[in-house]
Amino acid sequence: MSIITVKDLKKGFDGLGVLKGISFTLNKGEVLSIIGPSGSGKSTLLRCLNQLENVDSGSITICSDVMVQTDEKGLVSYSDKKILQTVRLHLGLVFQNFNLFPHMNVLRNITEAQMHVLKTSKEEAEKNARRLLNKLGLSDKEKAYPCQLSGGQQQRVSIARALALNPEVLCFDEPTSALDPELTGEILRVIKDLAKEKMTMIVVTHEMAFARDISDRVIFMDDGLIVEEGKPEELFNNPKNVRTQKFLQRYE
Amino acid sequence: MGQLLLQMLVGTITSLKIFALTLLFALPLGMLVAKGRMSKNRLVSKLVNTYIMIMRGTPLILQLIFVYFAPYYIFGTSYDRFTAVIVGFVINYAAYFAEIYRGGIQAIPKGQYEASQVLGFTKVHTFTHIVCPQVLKRIIPAMGNEVITLVKDTALAQTIGVAELFRVAQNASARQFSTMPIFLAGVFYFIMNGLVSKSFDVLEKKLNYYN
Ligand SMILES: Nc1ncnc2c1ncn2[C@@H]1O[C@H](COP(=O)(O)OP(=O)(O)O)[C@@H](O)[C@H]1O
Ligand SMILES: [Mg+2]
Numbered sequence: 001m002s003i004i005t006v007k008d009l010k011k012g013f014d015g016l017g018v019l020k021g022i023s024f025t026l027n028k029g030e031v032l033s034i035i036g037p038s039g040s041g042k043s044t045l046l047r048c049l050n051q052l053e054n055v056d057s058g059s060i061t062i063c064s065d066v067m068v069q070t071d072e073k074g075l076v077s078y079s080d081k082k083i084l085q086t087v088r089l090h091l092g093l094v095f096q097n098f099n100l101f102p103h104m105n106v107l108r109n110i111t112e113a114q115m116h117v118l119k120t121s122k123e124e125a126e127k128n129a130r131r132l133l134n135k136l137g138l139s140d141k142e143k144a145y146p147c148q149l150s151g152g153q154q155q156r157v158s159i160a161r162a163l164a165l166n167p168e169v170l171c172f173d174e175p176t177s178a179l180d181p182e183l184t185g186e187i188l189r190v191i192k193d194l195a196k197e198k199m200t201m202i203v204v205t206h207e208m209a210f211a212r213d214i215s216d217r218v219i220f221m222d223d224g225l226i227v228e229e230g231k232p233e234e235l236f237n238n239p240k241n242v243r244t245q246k247f248l249q250r251y252e
Numbered sequence: 253m254g255q256l257l258l259q260m261l262v263g264t265i266t267s268l269k270i271f272a273l274t275l276l277f278a279l280p281l282g283m284l285v286a287k288g289r290m291s292k293n294r295l296v297s298k299l300v301n302t303y304i305m306i307m308r309g310t311p312l313i314l315q316l317i318f319v320y321f322a323p324y325y326i327f328g329t330s331y332d333r334f335t336a337v338i339v340g341f342v343i344n345y346a347a348y349f350a351e352i353y354r355g356g357i358q359a360i361p362k363g364q365y366e367a368s369q370v371l372g373f374t375k376v377h378t379f380t381h382i383v384c385p386q387v388l389k390r391i392i393p394a395m396g397n398e399v400i401t402l403v404k405d406t407a408l409a410q411t412i413g414v415a416e417l418f419r420v421a422q423n424a425s426a427r428q429f430s431t432m433p434i435f436l437a438g439v440f441y442f443i444m445n446g447l448v449s450k451s452f453d454v455l456e457k458k459l460n461y462y463n
Pocket of ligand 1: 039
């Protein structure tokens with residue numbers, strides 16, 4: 001069953017095409033990795049899915065809610081605000097540089113959206129937050145402020161913050177790129193655990209070994225297009241496209 | 253002597269009233285002005301910018317005179333001097349506060365808005381619960397300076413005939429051929445500003461729990 005359907009998505013900045021017609025689907029429980037050189041449009045794709053950018057054309061459907069569609073005449077229409085909010089809450093996004101709220105402690109970072117967006121009671125929200133913190137090995141940090149945490153801990157809090165809203169799909173945009181190399185392991189382990197629980201995920205990453213390890217499917221993007229797509233064994237061991245081969249050579 | 257102190261007390265109360273009322277109105281108005289200055293509507297932002305430039309580019313003393321006398325020349329009616337002082341101070345200080353707010357708001361990283369948006373917060377919630385608390389922390393030093401200046405600026409109210417502390421002290425000095433009343437007024441401003449800086453220090457410390 002497909003959770004995300006993207007059709008012929010196009011997006012440019014100042015007339016310069018960044019996404020030049022992206023189509024893919026994501027099934028429930030699937031882990032999709034997106035790899036590709038920097039500037040190929042991976043972040044822009046995630047940002048379009050999460051409504052941080054408006055698309056120029058194409059359609060996006062998430063959990064059978066239409067976010068945006070384009071008719072035969074090329075007219076782009078976003079759904080109304082209420083549906084967009086529903087669609088938004090189907091997805092969670094983990095940023096490269098965490099973007100935690102520095103003035104709120106760890107617990108509040110995780111409860112704020114539950115209480116104000118989902119209207120969960122404070123007790124319920126805190127219970128849920130503590131469960132997530134416990135799961136991510138941060139039980140002793142609930143009163144800490146983000147600035148008192150290591151990068152790896154901050155990223156785990158931001159994962160907990162996203163999970164707290166029970167998204168159908170969790171998106172990661174290079175979740176380890178802002179971390180010291182010795183801290184990437186703890187984040188990759190968390191994502192791997194989520195994969196084991198059949199969490200549906202899209203992971204943009206430069207960690208090739210990791211992508212090969214956790215993904216059900218890998219997409220290689222270059223210059224705003226999906227150049228190659230396949231099972232990790234196929235794509236990493238037998239890349240068909242020359243560009244994919246060239247790109248992967250850099251990681252050998 | 254008792255008479256002098258009583259007069260000075262009345263003057264002090266007038267000064268404090270100017271101070272408090274200016275803050276009461278200019279602090280929120282400044283936020284509105286800052287929003288106008290940052291408006292995507294070019295006309296609004298241009299107009300607001302012009303207003304800010306006039307307020308910052310001309311002396312407060314001139315603005316006070318203008319605020320008090322302009323209605324008289326234009327409409328032929330004058331109004332309460334104290335009200336004029338408050339209007340003059342509020343529109344002047346709102347402009348300065350607005351620029352401080354704007355600096356603070358623009359310093360908030362884009363990621364804070366994006367995280368809020370992805371989590372489904374409304375624009376209002378993002379502004380009041382995510383942006384404002386962080387802006388507050390950033391602007392405290394600049395606001396402290398501005399409020400200290402306000403304490404001293406209250407002495408300008410006398411230019412349109414409002415007998416605040418400094419005017420009272422000057423009059424008393426002239427009557428008694430003594431600089432004592434002026435010295436006393438100086439002590440008051442000094443103490444008042446001591447309290448202001450202390451309050452800002454406390455606030456700054458209180459918000460030091462994160463950086
Ligand atoms: N807000 C923006 N304004 C203008 N250009 C942008 C913007 N965001 C991204 N781009 C451009 O789009 C291209 C793709 O960027 P991005 O999606 O971040 O690539 P990736 O994540 O694959 O490195 C880059 O050339 C980048 O400069
Ligand atoms: Mg990127």
